[in-house]
Amino acid sequence: MADDLNWLLRRLVEAVPNTRSALLLSVDGIPKYWYGLDIDGADRLAALASSMRSLANQVGTTFSSGGAEGVRQVITELNEIILFVTAAGAGSVLAVIADQEVDAGILSYEMQRLCTQVPAVLETPARYQVAAPPSNGSR
Incomplete structure (x- = not known):
């Protein structure tokens, strides 16, 4: 499976001129698959992309009328x-670095296309179970 996702990330980078690298990570910043990065670069980019996603989510929570x-x-x-940095599936994020000369519209389109083509594969399950709230009357 990992080879398949690495191949998809490579295809994304090679399909859009002036694209440097792509990384699939969990929302909590764990790099899963990458192309065009070494392991240290993948770790750093995963931490940064996760933080950016979290910050943007807080902006939405704070300032969006619909939450x-x-x-x-x-x-x-x-x-x-x-x-x-794009939502890639439940619990996953796709981060891509490109040169300034990239056609941002084409790259955004290709990223969204990748995320809609294989959403189940891109999902990252939670690493821990969330406890269910107690039912009414039970203490």
Whole structure:
């Protein structure tokens, strides 16, 4: 399975000119699969992308009239690169680094297409069980 996801990430990077790397991570910042990064780069990018997603989620919770419905995409433009962080499935995030010259619309489209083509594969189950709230009257 890992080879299949690495292949999909490689295909995404190679399909869109000026794209450098792609990383699939859990929402809590654990790198799962990556292309175009070494292990240290994957760890760092996973931590940063998870933080960005969390920050954007808090903005939605605080300022959206309908409450937070989840982060769809966060784009950060820097001097030389653009970082795209997209919800990839339940509990998963897709982060992509590209050069400034990338066609952001095409890259965003390809990222969304990847996430809708294989959503079940991209899901990351929670690492711990959440306790169910006590039922009424039980103490």
